[in-house]
Amino acid sequence: MRPGNLEGLIATDQESAPKTDKDLPFARQVLADVMDPEVPAVSVVDLGIVRDIGWQDGHIRVLITPTYSGCPATEAIEEAIRDALIAAGFVQAEVIQRLDPAWTTDWITDEGREKLRAYGISPPSGSASKRSLTSEPPVVLCPICNSDHTERVSEFGSTACKALYRCCDCLEPFDYFKCI
Amino acid sequence: MQKYDDLTEFVLRMGDSALIQAQRLCEWTGKAPALEEELALMNVGLDLVGQARNWLDYAAELIGDGTDADALAYRRDERNYRNVLMVEQPNGDFAVTMLKQFLYDVWQFHMLSKLRESKDDRVAAIATKSLKEVTYHLRRSSDWIKRLGDGTEESHQRMVKAIDDVWRFTYDFLQLTEQENALIDSQVIGDVRDVAAQWQTKVNAVFVASTLTVPKPAEPFYLNSREGVHSECLGALLAEMQYLQRAHPNASW
Numbered sequence: 001m002r003p004g005n006l007e008g009l010i011a012t013d014q015e016s017a018p019k020t021d022k023d024l025p026f027a028r029q030v031l032a033d034v035m036d037p038e039v040p041a042v043s044v045v046d047l048g049i050v051r052d053i054g055w056q057d058g059h060i061r062v063l064i065t066p067t068y069s070g071c072p073a074t075e076a077i078e079e080a081i082r083d084a085l086i087a088a089g090f091v092q093a094e095v096i097q098r099l100d101p102a103w104t105t106d107w108i109t110d111e112g113r114e115k116l117r118a119y120g121i122s123p124p125s126g127s128a129s130k131r132s133l134t135s136e137p138p139v140v141l142c143p144i145c146n147s148d149h150t151e152r153v154s155e156f157g158s159t160a161c162k163a164l165y166r167c168c169d170c171l172e173p174f175d176y177f178k179c180i
Numbered sequence: 181m182q183k184y185d186d187l188t189e190f191v192l193r194m195g196d197s198a199l200i201q202a203q204r205l206c207e208w209t210g211k212a213p214a215l216e217e218e219l220a221l222m223n224v225g226l227d228l229v230g231q232a233r234n235w236l237d238y239a240a241e242l243i244g245d246g247t248d249a250d251a252l253a254y255r256r257d258e259r260n261y262r263n264v265l266m267v268e269q270p271n272g273d274f275a276v277t278m279l280k281q282f283l284y285d286v287w288q289f290h291m292l293s294k295l296r297e298s299k300d301d302r303v304a305a306i307a308t309k310s311l312k313e314v315t316y317h318l319r320r321s322s323d324w325i326k327r328l329g330d331g332t333e334e335s336h337q338r339m340v341k342a343i344d345d346v347w348r349f350t351y352d353f354l355q356l357t358e359q360e361n362a363l364i365d366s367q368v369i370g371d372v373r374d375v376a377a378q379w380q381t382k383v384n385a386v387f388v389a390s391t392l393t394v395p396k397p398a399e400p401f402y403l404n405s406r407e408g409v410h411s412e413c414l415g416a417l418l419a420e421m422q423y424l425q426r427a428h429p430n431a432s433w
């Protein structure tokens with residue numbers, strides 16, 4: 001659950017002065033290296049989990065939102081964010097969970113979508129805000145051969161955020177990041 | 181039996197229903213009919229545990245005596261549970277499990293849709309978040325009702341028997357108390373008065389598409405979930421769910 005790629009930061013920043021409110025852009029860079037523990041290809045920033053990075057009462061405060069209500073990674077993510085910021089020179093870091101507005105896959109960045117695809121997970125298709133109970137099933141592209149000739153195997157996959165699909169052209173099974 | 185203010189009672193009803201439904205789903209761990217089904221049952225359960233936690237966190241804040249979501253889940257007796265009667269019923273076979281899930285999903289879907297409009301910010305936020313998940317749950321359970329109802333001779337018979345077994349508990353989805361009506365009148369919660377009719381319309385539509393006969397609306401009988409008068413089986417469920425925290429209070433790992 002430890003954030004990756006922080007060795008460089010820790011080494012160079014240990015000697016420097018404690019980070020202040022002027023270092024918030026730097027904090028964003030730090031969080032861009034904190035990976036989601038269940039989908040380690042994408043960072044918490046790519047996924048749109050980080051909603052705000054601010055300064056309050058003399059310390060950095062990060063607002064995050066859970067992807068799914070029962071996502072067991074939420075606490076690990078909180079901890080990873082706090083650890084990463086402290087390792088990067090912020091003396092105290094507060095991480096607060098907010099439910100509102102509710103997380104949507106529309107917040108996954110373009111870069112995040114590309115990383116998901118490269119990792120073998122088909123990114124969410126279309127806009128969550130336009131989907132409803134009676135919507136037609138989405139067109140899901142195979143992350144390996146890009147075919148749109150795919151079929152759903154199960155509404156749910158290895159984690160709450162994914163569904164299981166199969167490509168009818170290259171025959172590979174793959175995870176689809178559900179659009180919510 | 182402990183009685184709280186109207187909003188707390190309502191928040192407990194939403195949270196307890198999600199928690200008990202999740203606990204029943206967990207019982208399928210390791211014995212679902214197919215791997216994909218096992219994953220689906222567990223994922224739905226996980227969503228519901230998360231929703232229960234959000235509701236019970238809020239209930240604990242409203243109660244305000246230092247209690248927390250864990251204490252509410254693991255140290256309350258059955259008389260203090262406010263869940264709808266449907267979710268505590270035993271899983272039975274896969275037909276009963278999916279039928280219970282479906283009937284509960286329809287209720288959740290329509291309740292949460294309306295609760296998004298609550299003036300109480302927390303209720304609105306939890307409802308908005310939960311509804312995204314429940315929309316998935318309902319799509320899946322509706323599909324299963326159709327597959328089983330309009331499937332083989334045996335699957336159809338099992339659905340018929342399942343309906344026969346649990347239909348009488350559905351009256352719980354159709355009624356609102358005076359206290360809940362007061363919450364609606366003051367707009368603290370969204371107007372869920374239409375949910376009973378919406379529930380019946382949706383259930384009828386899916387049953388008809390599944391070649392299943394819709395029984396006449398269930399009538400109330402002596403069980404009363406809001407007063408903590410539950411089916412016998414809730415006690416046994418809680419005994420298992422609460423064992424660890426009862427035997428080793430505040431145990432953590």
Ligand SMILES: [Zn+2]
Nearest residue numbers: 142145167170
């Ligand atoms: Zn393919």
